[in-house]
Amino acid sequence: MKILIADDDPQMLRALRITLTARGYDVTTASDGTAALDAAIRIHPDIVVIDLGMPGLTGIEVIEALRGWTQIPVLVVSGRSESWDKVEALDAGADDYVTKPFSADELLARIRALSRRTPAASNEPVVTFGDVTVDLAAHVVTRAGASVRLTPTEWRLLEVLLRNHDRLVTRETLxxxxxxxxxxxxxxxxxxxxxxxxxxxxxxxSVPRYLLTEAGMGYRFVSQ
Amino acid sequence: MKILIADDDPQMLRALRITLTARGYDVTTASDGTAALDAAIRIHPDIVVIDLGMPGLTGIEVIEALRGWTQIPVLVVSGRSESWDKVEALDAGADDYVTKPFSADELLARIRALSRRTPAASNEPVVTFGDVTVDLAAHVVTRAGASVRLTPTEWRLLEVLLRNHDRLVTRETLxxxxxxxxxxxxxxxxxxxxxxxxxxxxxxxSVPRYLLTEAGMGYRFVSQ
DNA sequence: CCGCGGCGTTAGGGAACCGTGAGGACCTGT
DNA sequence: ACAGGTCCTCACGGTTCCCTAACGCCGCGG
Known part of the structure; x- marks a missing residue:
């Protein structure tokens, strides 16, 4: 169970890392909004715990960016307890909101409650091109109605290209x-x-139409 | 959007009913645990808001009873703010916990966040494939009419696969x-x-038709 | 014309993965 | 203590997957 924690307070980060690691979670940390987004894209965490008051991108902006892309559960941790702050965060796409100070037990219970919901809830986009459809959440690829079998590596490669559709993806990135x-x-x-x-x-x-080569650079998926 | 509110305080019930009705929700109320369960079975609400301190069945018992039967989102409202109470409620199956007093805006935002997560009505209580029927709620498996005995671990595994039917479930998730x-x-x-x-x-x-292997990734249950 | 570098494709060995049987550890009620 | 049941470890053969090596193709510049 991978969990991403984003907070600009090093002491809080350290405390959370220790608590969560002890419970068997695989913890990654980030100390500003940009790093949090990068980490989310890189490691695909199962849940994100994020502080609102970070430098750079604010927590709200991070949540909105995440939601343009995934339905991972997001738990907000914040020093602000005004109801307006909570409403803003929840409506931006957060799933839960806890005000500091909070007990570790409560945070853990809320994380359990959120992760209980995940498997049934993902609602990721379905990509279509030609007679092929790819359901990123269900890991299903069909072509002209028939299901296509992909090996794990093939799937990961396709996933990266699709998530960056219409953009050049360098060989190094891939x-x-x-x-x-x-x-x-x-x-x-x-x-x-x-x-x-x-x-x-x-x-x-032999004449690719969707998975294009950019000689010397990398590859690009175009949907039409 | 049908919503069930259970609270033994008539004033709170009235306030919540007015607030939620004004926002367009279809509100049903109950003033004790037994009535709440009856109402849940009768009207199948889309979300349940429940007070912990009710006479008769406690809120916790109501949540546990609900969870034996359905996955409706449950939001707990309580006067108790000890972290132990929160942990107990969340681990019993509640999805969120708000302590009184709370602002109407926050409650509404949390309700929106919960209903956003609600999966489509694919939460079929009974799944059938081949000559097998599985009743998720009653924990009963039959094959060609005869009952099939599963061990607890076998049951949990089957349950996870069935609740994610047609989707790949990774080894890690399982x-x-x-x-x-x-x-x-x-x-x-x-x-x-x-x-x-x-x-x-x-x-x-030896030639699986419903419980399929995806080498290197995980397993998938397909109903046909 | 020809060498060269980047790309696409095929084939095969080795590694990782999967299904399954046998058997031991543990728990529970008698 | 014993029996029944559940959970897990271990080991083995069969399958799937991954990567290396090698070769052909194409465009470009010498």
């Missing part, structure tokens, strides 16, 4: 997102899996 | 849902219990 941060230079496997994706998804694999 | 958040990597028991479920439920266990 490698680190799909194979891990220690992989930065291609020795052939990127080309290999791209080829397999095309074989499974493109109407004419 | 492990944390069935065995707890500290279990994230399989050392063999997941495969073992899947095998046992297939033996009990699949027409031909």
């Amino acid at each position: 490698l680190t997102e799909v194979w891990g941060p220690q992989y930065t230079t291609d020795t052939g496997y990127l080309r290999l899996y791209l080829s397999q994706l095309r074989k499974k998804l493109e109407p004419e694999p | 492990l944390t849902e069935v065995w707890g958040p500290q279990y994230t990597t399989d050392t063999g028991y997941l495969r073992l219990y899947l095998s046992q479920l297939r033996k009990k439920l699949e027409p031909e266990p």
Whole structure:
């Protein structure tokens, strides 16, 4: 169970990390809004705990950015207890709001309550191109109605390209997102899996229409 | 949007009814735990707001009874602000906990946040596939009319897969849902219990038709 | 014309993963 | 103490997946 904590107070970060790690959660931390967003995109946490009063992007802006992209549960932790603040955060897409100071037990219980809800709730976009549809939440790929089997690596690669649709994705980005941060230079496997994706998804694999190559740079998925 | 409010304080009931009705909710009220359960069974509300300190059945008991039967969002309203009370209610199955006094705006925002999470009406209490029927609420599995005995672990595993029907459920999700958040990597028991479920439920266990494997990723239940 | 670099594709060995049987640890009620 | 049941570990064969190596294609510049 991966959990992302964003707070600009190092002491709070440390306390939360210790508490949550002790309970078996896999904790990642960020100390400003931009770092929080980056981390969310990179590690796909199962739940996000975020402080409102951060420098750079505010917590509200982070929540809105997240919601443009995913339905991960977001729990807000804030020093502000005015009802207006709560309304703003909840309506921006947060799922729960706890005011400081709070007890660790309560936070843990609220995290449990939120993660209980997750599996049934995801409502991610379905991407369509040609006669192919991809349901990112359900991990389902169909082509002309028939289901298409993808291996884990093929799926991760497709996922990264789809989440960055119409944008160029560099080889380096693809490698680190799909194979891990220690992989930065291609020795052939990127080309290999791209080829397999095309074989499974493109109407004419030898003349790609959706999964395009940008020579010397990387790849780009275009939906039409 | 139907909403059920349970509170033994007539004044609170009246205030909430007015506030919520004015926002367009279809409000039903109950003034003790038994009446709340009856009303929930009768009208199938989309969300339940419940006070903990009621005569007869306590709020906690009502939540537990509801959870044996449905996944409706439950928001607890209580005069008690001890973290222990919150933990108890949330772990009993409540989704949110607000302490009195609270502002109407905050309550409304929390109700909106909860109803946003409500999955579509896909929460079928009874699932059938092949000659097998599974009653999620009653914990009953039958095959060709005869009852099938499942161990607690087998049941939890089946439940998670059924509640996510047609979607891929990752190994990690299954492990944390069935065995707890500290279990994230399989050392063999997941495969073992899947095998046992297939033996009990699949027409031909060696060629699974409903409980499918996605190598390297997880499992998926498909109803046909 | 020809070498060269980047890309696409195929094939095969090795590693990781999966299904399943056997058996031991533990818990519970008799 | 014993029996029945549940949970988990271990091990083995079969399957799937991943990556390396090698080759052909194409465009470009020498």
